Amino acid sequence: MKTKEDTLLMQDLLAHDNIQKNLAVPQLAEKILNRGEGVLSATGAVCATTGAYTGRSPEDKFIVRDNMSDEHVDWGEINQPIDETVFDNLLQKVTAHLHNRDALFQFRGFAGADPNYRLPIDVITEYAWHSLFARQLFIPPTKGELETHESDFTVISAPTFKADPDTDGTNSETFILISFEKRIVLIGGTEYAGEIKKSIFSVMNYLLPQNNVLSMHCSANVGQEGDVALFFGLSGTGKTTLSADPYRRLIGDDEHGWSPNGIFNIEGGCYAKCINLSAQKEPQIYNAIRFGSVLENVVLDPSSREPDYDDTSLTENTRAAYPLENIDRIVTPSVAGHPNTIIFLTADASGTLPPISKLTKEQAMYHFLSGYTSKLAGTERGITQPEATFSACFGSPFLPLAPSRYAEMLGDKIDQFNSSVFLINTGWTGGSYGTGKRIKLSYTRAMVHAALEGELATIETVTDEIFGLDIPLHVPGVPDDVLVPKNAWADKQAYVNEAQALAVKFHDNFSKFTEASDDIRKAGPVYKG
Structure with a gap:
């Protein structure tokens, strides 16, 4: 809960002599160019650079441990706790820093396209281009909504304020701090705009499950018959690319909620x-x-x-x-019914997972909790080549609650709405990274189309001897020899060695999910090492 002191700090910040409130896109573009924050590209887009930080800084993200968050947050390496006094001190320093800037920019809008579950937000930035970013990624209010808008969460972004770890209690000059009690996100020391977007996603992942809404790191679209599809996956696995389908209408490309009414986009861009x-x-x-x-x-x-x-x-x-x-074909507003098809995307750098496989409910729960993929270069600082990783629910960096909470909700919804689930590998084939080749996008699109149109329901399958996955032996538009990974490798023993090594990693990672049922645990790779 915000104290009187917090309220006064925010009032002081919003009383800045030159605070620019909810500027239109052309106005923001003019400010960006006049202030030298970016340049105009030939396409008319504003182009900005972010300096040393070109990706998220997960080691610099903290959640304030207080009476509200203490018993709910899944504390650990991902959800690092930080003391209330550290947050309070940095909040005072940042607001004083921003008060001395020549201008501030305020965006007021919403996260959540369903009015029943949307979150009113404020985003206060010292860069005009960050305000334009927020305007395009979140949901702008109508004129009437703006007049009555009351923020329920505020993001304060101060990229030119750099923390001193020795005195400020951070890990570096960069910090992303979330206080659920004060309803404030505090960002400093980084110009990477993605921190603004993902911090609100983390907030929604905390709030929505409390309202019986499953929050998800996925893209979504809808077909001509009204059939809804979800695409789960970490950055770089193809969520945005595969959901932008010329034959389907886009609901959203990254963040969604699944409520008792159906699917809704958390974002507006x-x-x-x-x-x-x-x-x-x-x-x-x-x-x-x-x-x-x-x-x-x-x-x-x-x-x-x-x-x-x-x-x-x-x-x-x-x-x-x-x-x-x-985007030419979108759903307006960004809400739709319950999903018919769920697709888990993974960019497997080992080149051993099948390009497509049909999952049972238990396998779906196993792979959802596992969230296997390869971190791709550039998505985080220090990642220069694909690196195998397991990210629970395909989005653990943004999940304040225990992964089992989201997984149980997904399992219940799969049962309730009889959704079909597929695992699609958009990574490598014919060898691991450096030897094999990335699976052609045209093949992946053909597999997605076949899954969405129900074309795989009667096609013969073979069960992978290492991963236990059912692989279709034919997919229209895809060469048959691509579908079974071992067939695409020239060195069959090298394939077996790589696949067995990955299977062991799956089992080792899943050992931490002690609450998982035996049926879910047995749905993992057959090979145990």
């Missing part, structure tokens, strides 16, 4: 990776990056200002933020 983006491979995303969009760490041609999406000199984690309406 998309935050797409731009690495190797092309009009041929991803036309919807490519064409969405126009005036009002924000390009992050994308290199421009110095003469033409054309974006070079193949240039990784700044980072491989190049990004574009744009509003949903920049």
Whole structure:
């Protein structure tokens, strides 16, 4: 609960002599260019760079341990606790720092497209381009909503304020602090705009389950017959790319809630990776990056200002933020019914998981809790090549509660709505990273289409001898020899060795889920080492 002192600090911040409130997109673009925060690309998008921090800083993220959070948060390496006094001291320092800036920018809007579950938010930034980012990623209010808007959570972003770990109690100059009691997110020392987006996602992952809503790190779309599909996966696995389907309407590309009424988008925009983006491979995303969009760490041609999406000199984690309406086929508002199909995406760097497999409910729960993928270069500081990782619920960095809480909710909903679940590998085939090749996007799209259209229901399958997964022997548009991983490897024994090593990693990781039932535990890889 906010104290009188907290309220006075916020009032002082909002009383800044030059605070710019809910500026329109053209106004923000003008401010960005005039202040030298970014340049205009040939497509009309604003292009900004983020300096040393080109990805999230998970080791610098903390949750304030107080009377409200103490018994609910799953404390540990991911949800690091920090003392209330540390937060209070930094809040005072940051507000004093911002009060001395030449201008501040305030965005007032919402997280959550369903009015029954949306969260009114304020985002206060010292950069105009961060305010434009927030405007495009969250849900702007109507004129009437703005007049009655009362924030329930505030994000304060001060990238030029750098903490002193020795005196401020942080791990570095960067900090992302969430206080559920004070309803404030405090960000400093990093210009990476993704921290703003993901901090609110963490907040929603704390609040929504308390209202019987499953919060999910997934994209979602809907077909011509009203059938809904979810795509789970960590950054770089293909959620945004695969949900932007010219034959389906987009609900959202990254964050959703599953309420008793159905699916709703938490955001109002998309935050797409731009690495190797092309009009041929991803036309919807490519064409969405126009005036009002924000390009992050994308290199421009110095003469033409054309974006070079193949240039990784700044980072491989190049990004574009744009509003949903920049996509041709969207659901308005971003709500839909209950999902018919759920797809787990993994970018397997070992090259041994099947490109597609049909999961039983128990296998779905096992792989949801496991959340296996490979961290791809640039998504976090220090990641320069794919690195095997297990991220519970395909989003553990953003889950304040225990993974079992989200998994139990998903299992109940799969039962209730009879959703089909598939595991799709968008990673490597024919060998591990460095030897094999990335699975062609055209093949992955064909597999997704077959899963969504029910074309795999009667196709013969074979059970993988190591992972225990049922692999379809034929998928329209995909060569048969791609479907069974072992067949794509020239060195069969090398495949077996890699697959067995990955199976052992699965079992080792799952050992921490002591609350999982025997049926779920037995749904993992057959090989145990």
